[in-house]
Every structure is written in structure tokens, then in C-alpha cells.
Amino acid sequence: MEHIRISPSLMTMNLDKFKEEITFLDQHIDSFHVDIMDGRFVPNLSLSPWFIQETRKLTSKPMSAHLMVMDPSFWVQQLIDIRCEIICLPAERINGIAFRLIDQIHAAGLKAGVVLNPETPLDTIMPYIDILDKITVMTVDPGFAGQRFLHKMLDRIRELRTLREQNSYHYEIELDGSTNKSHWKAIHDAKPDVYVIGKSGLFGLTNHIENSWEQMKQEFEETTGQKFA
Template identity: 75%
Template sequence: MSKQLHISPSLMTMDLDQFKEQITFLDSNVGSFHIDIMDGHFVPNLSLSPWFIEQTRKLSNKEMSAHLMVTDPVFWVQQLIDIKCEVICMPAERINGVAFRLIDQIHDAGLKAGVVLNPETPVSEILPYIDIIDKVTVMTVDPGFAGQRFLKKMLHKITELRQLREDNGYQYLIEMDGSTNKEHWKMIHDVQPDIYVVGRSGLFNLTDDIESSWQQMISEFEEETGEKFIQVEAQEAA
């Protein structure tokens, strides 16, 4: 058996000493890039920024997906629109009252709008606007730090979202974010997300260089799932 996989590396976990080398290699292998943006308030950490996306764009024309972990999504959404970040994923917990306006604002700019469900947030939270979003990111770890404990019970949200999409003809993609690695490949793959975010434990820390780490990731996927790894055709920015 084989399965096309859309892999989206979490650039927060890459080795910045090898920034150019890693982006250049991944550019020809991944479906998109996942960029975590944290403000130190929504989660107790600071991470990447719109400026980082601009720097990455100098080396890659692949789709950039921003994962906002911020208390003021209105402020950050406009910055990401200004640099034409292709996908802007907002925290469901912080957009109540402005969700429709922000989604319309992103779509009016010709970009894609997504929402992120933290572990404690049920799928029902986004039902009022689920029909107009382009992506739902399901967190299977607590947000804000790499290496958090994998929360297996969150995988049921992916199954729920797939059923909702099938029953209603929705168009959103389902992304899984959190501890995608050898230990969890089988259970994650069983629920069939559309996009797999991989980070430190599943890619960047496997070996000393990105090419051999990529090959080890593929080997671990095939060993744990019994399926052949086939990379989905990479998304390029418009």
C-alpha cells in the first residue's frame, strides 16, 4: 500500500545555524512550511514572526502557513496579509466575536483562512463558521513549546472533522500538529489527517543533517505504518 503525505515542517524546531541548508533541501520535498507565531501572552513563549516568513520566502516559493498563538489575532492577521502569507490559522479561543470579519478579511486578500483547536477546545466551537474556512489544525499537544506530551485522545477530533466534511461537503483541510514521530506515526496515520506537521522529534533532531533526517523520517513512517511513503505534490505560492 502507499499513501501520499503532505508534510509541513514546523520551522520553530529547525536548526537556525543550518537555516539556508535546511530550507533549500526541504523546498523540494515538502508540501508547505508551518510557521509558529507566539506573542508571549497566549502561550508563555516567543517564537517566529512575519519577518521570518519574509526571510524564508527568499529561499522558497512554497506555501507558508502561519499558526497564530496570540491574544490579539486582529493585529497579527493584518501583518500576515501585508506580506501575503498564503494560509493564516487563528486560535479558535481568541476569535469569538471577530471570526467572520477576520475570515472575510483574509479571503478578500486572496489568502486562505484556518483555525486552530487547542486540546481543550471542542470541534463544536468552530461550527458557526466551519463552512467558510480552508483549514482546521488539531493540536495533539499543549501549545507553545516543542516536545510536549502527546495527547492521543485528541485524535478523535480528526475523525469528527472528516465525518463533518463528508456529511456536509465542506472544503477545509485537516492538519495534525504535535509530536508526529516514530512512536505515534501509526495512530496518527490511522485517522488520516490531510497535513502532517513534523518538528523536532519527528524530523529535525533525528540526525545531524537534514537530508539523512528526512530519509530516517520516511523509514520510520514506513516501518510503523506498513505503507510506502509518497510525498504529495508540493504546494507553491501563487
């Protein structure tokens, strides 16, 4: 039996069942994934530091903020103020301020990550890869649920795992995008450390989170041949 580290994407949860779903997931998952969008970096608006504070009333599990914003400096301080455990920066928007922001997050005793969109070369983050706690690999175009899964991004996960082993880096590798029955086998074979899972793989499967969780487990086991713990 294999322990699968799941980070549900709360952007895709049923907000009319907020308490019910957070309370249930708190018993089963490793962290919560919170998308923060400013409507400019991607053409969508989503969650906020306030949402993280509200979620904290129901869980003590770590919060991982995925920033899709034009001005990450503005949001980083807000997330530090509310003690968000993991702050993941957009690689495309931190050139010239990456070390400053990562050091700022670490100085607050929190973890710093970076998010790579599909078109962004891995070389972009090489100057500071050794001080990252997490690298999130997007396997879809960011900003909306239900985007096309980009299989070639799985090679990026394998490359990051090799780099980590060869250089003793300490970052976790997270996959974000279309984690569902159609892609469980390919994703699992690429071996990310953390699976972000949203509407197509969890929240949209049934009308009740308990049933959706069981269906997700069943689909994982059927497609991968591995038992889900």
C-alpha cells in the first residue's frame, strides 16, 4: 500500500459545502492548495489570504499558496502575516527579486516554492533551485480548471527528480493540473511527491465529498495497479 500525498485545490471545491468538505478532507490529506489570482497574470480571479484564514478555523493542515499574480511582493508579505506555511512564487514574475523573496519567506520560518508554467524553461529557476522547498510543475495552462493535460511536462518532473538526487537538493516536486482517471497512470509513473487534485479528479466526481474521495481512490487503484493509502 502506497501513501499518496494529496493537496486538494480549494479553488474547485463546492463552496456551498465549505465546512463539510474541509472537515472531511482534513482527516485524509497532507496539505491544502490555495490558488491566488489577481486577474492580470491569468484572466481569472480566485482565492485570497482571507480564504486561508477562514479555512484555518477548520483545519491545522499546512496551506500551500500558489501565486498567479503580477506583483508577488505584495502578496508574499500578506501570506507571511497570516503564517501560510508554503508560499509558491510564479517563476515568470520574480526575475530580479527571487532571492529577496525567498529569503524573506525563510526568515519568517516558512517554506518557499516556485511554480513553473508549461512554457517556462527549467533554466529560469536554476540560479536559486538549491534554496527552494518546493517546485510545482504545471501540466496545464494556468488560471482555469479543465485545461488540456500536457504529457511532455511529465519529463520535467523526471528531470527535477534526477537533479535533486544528483545535487542533494531538498525541494519537493508537486504536479498541478488534470490529475484524474485519464492521467493517473502516467502521473504516477513520473513520481511527483505531491499531487494537486481538483474538480475532474475529486470535487466533481459525485455530490458528496466522502463518495468522491472513495471514487478517486478506486480510479487511482484501477489505473495504476497500486493500493491507495
